[in-house]
Amino acid sequence: MTNEQWENVLSRAGAVLNFGIEKKEQVQNSKMAKLIAAVPFIAGCNKAVETSFSHLIIYLMSLDESAKDIYFHKSEDDNDIYSRLFPISNFSGGHTKIIQCCMDLAALCMLSNYKKDMEQDMKIGKYNPINDGAWNYETISKKLLDNIDKNIRSEISDLYTKEDALKGYWG
Helix, strand or coil: CCHHHHHHHHHHHHHHCCCCHHHHHHHHCCHHHHHHHHHHHHCCCECHHHHHHHHHHHHHHHHCCCCHHHHCCCHHHCCCCCHHHHHHCCCECCCHHHHHHHHHHHHHHHHHHHHHCHHHHHHHCCCCCCCCCCCCHHHHHHHHHHHHHHHCCHHHHCCCCHHHHHCCCCC
């Protein structure tokens, strides 16, 4: 994804979501936002701009206070690590190993976020699949890291690394 493509997708999303300067800068500096927007371009998907824009909008809506509870993890998401990523996993064509690596990075970030938030989630009564025993962090993270190591390319790691994902910063 070129800087021009990123600016195009980001500015359109910002216009639709009525971002001010501060919010746009926050998103512009978000590695996860850029990864999500970049996947269709990096993977060579058909309709890359349309897919990038759609996925970025969904991601940004999932962070908004007015809609974030819609995207919270629920027990029905426990059976598949990618379940919560489903809304941003629709691609037309493209290199499947690149797409999978990016989805693995997003899943690792999400999993690491659950691990990081375990204590806080328990205090406030927020569902967390690690706290509930539905997910084993060590087992799942090892599998994701192995998959990432097999498929990561410089086009991906220039934007987002497994070290970024392990920090667990989703927003």
